[in-house]
Amino acid sequence: MQEKTIHTPSPKNFNLMVSGQIISILGSALLRFALSLYVLDTTGSESLFATLFAISNIPLLLAPLGGAIADRFNRRNLMVIFDFTSSAIVLSLIILMSVGSISVFTAGTSMVLLSIVSALYTPAVTASIPLLVEEQKLEGANxxxxxVQALSAVAAPVLGGILYGLMGLKTVVAVSCISFFLSAVMELFIQIPFVKRQWTGPVIPAIARDMKEGFTYVLKQEFIRKVSMIAVLLNLVLIPYFLVGAPIVLRVTMQSSDTLYGIGMGLINSATILGALSIGFFAKKMSLKTLHRWLFACALMMVLMAASLMPLFLGLGYYPSFILFMLGAIPIAASMTVISIYIITKVQIITPDKNLGKVMAIITAVSQCAAPLGQILYGVIFEKWSTQVFIPTFLVGIMTLLLGVLTWYLLKCEEVTPCTEN
Structure with a gap:
């Protein structure tokens, strides 16, 4: 067993990476939003708009490949290459637009290509974080x-809508191209510890073996299997409710105006950001053995939300129901982020650096695959119970409670020991 390469984390390197992330992710989100809006304006087809968004998420399944690559090559160099590649893709789009208007196929192809690059890029970032910060600051760094990712998701529709409406698609595309280029230049100055591994054969078979090794490692590590199961169920049960259920509740059940609907969803998204920024504070008071308490609290908040949707409360007028619903939704949105980051950090602590990219990518891909299934399920359920939405909301509360019981059972004896392997 070899010890990890000794290095002194530098705040400068982490700050450079975060700054590059802000620019790169915002540029990507702006372009994705603007291209989708362009397709909607060009075709007038809402189904095509939704389909394009869905197709652009498919490349997330390539995350395990990105993880294997991140564990083989210099992660700083990978970030630089991927951002320059994204910039080149967008530059090609600009050239096509200068010749004439782009087709829906061209817009869709650009989104898919950028999603592929993003799927390969993200594991390099997540695997680099433990090497750039001290262990006691890892939760806060994550x-x-x-x-940054959540803020970009919130800001992109606002900024993208303004730029697209005032200056058109070409301006948004140009801003996105510049963003990727600037991010790549900033990343050139990052120093990330890297230990070169020997190749045992051609590159492609070696990467394939590394991916297999990553899946084998995840299956063999009992703790990682347990937290992966919790992450999958969280993405299947609770998170889709806020992606599908909350918009339906606010827009259809409560008949919210455009302003109040925006305020409601904005508060939920802001709670996600708040949870991410406050993890450094909560992590000091959290433990794996008591993680179930967070889910019990979420279950209680879901019951509160279900009560706000009962005919009795809805009969009291719009604001009492809206306020009670948000009093439950906001803490849950923040708690989901805290739980996710806490779990991710514990996995990072016990995973050797040579497997870190693969493991994080596999967990991300597996858990995120559960979210679309949950979204489809909730779409059907809310359509069936459209006049009694408090029933599915209450059932989500029950399932969250059961998830809390399962979490207690799985983690009641777990303790995390930092990895000393290279």
């Missing part, structure tokens, strides 16, 4: 990176 929280900051997730907050």
């Amino acid at each position: 929280g900051l990176v997730q907050a």
Whole structure:
């Protein structure tokens, strides 16, 4: 067993990476939003708009490949290459637009290509964080990176809508191209510890073996199997409710105006960001043995939300129901982020650096695959119970309670020991 390469984490390197992430992720989110809006304006087809969004998420399944690559090559160099590649893709789009208007196929192809690059890029980032910060600050660092991603998701529709409406698609595309380029330049100055591994054969078979090794490692590690199961169920049960259920509740059940609907969803998204930024505070008071308490609290908040949707409360007028619903939704949104980051950090602590990219990518891909299934399920359920939405909301509360019981059972004896392997 070899010890990890000794290095002194530098705040400068982490700050450079986060700054590059802010620019790169925002540029990507802006372009994705603007291209989707362009397709909607060009075709007038809402189904095509939704389909394009869904197709652009498929490349997330390539995350395990990105993880294997991140564990083989210099992660700083990978970030630089991927951002320059994204910039080149967008530059090609600009050239096509200068010749004439782009087709829906071209817009869709650009989104898919950028999603592929993103799926390969993200594992390099998540695997680099433990090498750039001290272990006691790891939760806060993970929280900051997730907050950047959440903030970009909130800001992109606002900024993208303004730029697209005032200056058109070409301006948004140009801003996105510049963003990727600037991010790549900033990442050139990052120093990330890297230990070169020997190749035992051609590159492609070696990467394939590394991916197999990653899946084998995840299956053999009992703790990682347990937290992966919790992450999958969280993405299947609770998270889709806020992606599908909450918009339906606010828009259809409560008949919210455009302003109040925006305020409601904005508060929920802001709670996600708040949870990510506050993980450093909560992590000091959390433990694996008591993680179930967070889910019990979420279950209680879901019951509160279900009560706000009962005919009795809805009969009291719009604001009492809206306020009670948000009093439950906001703490849950923040708690889900805290739980996710806490679990991710514990996995990072016990995973050797040579497997870190693969393991994080596999957990991300597996858990995120559960979310679309949950979204489809909730879409059907809310359509069936459209006049009694408090029933599915209450059932989600029951399932969250059961998830809390399962979490207690799985983690009641777990303790995390930092990895000393290279």
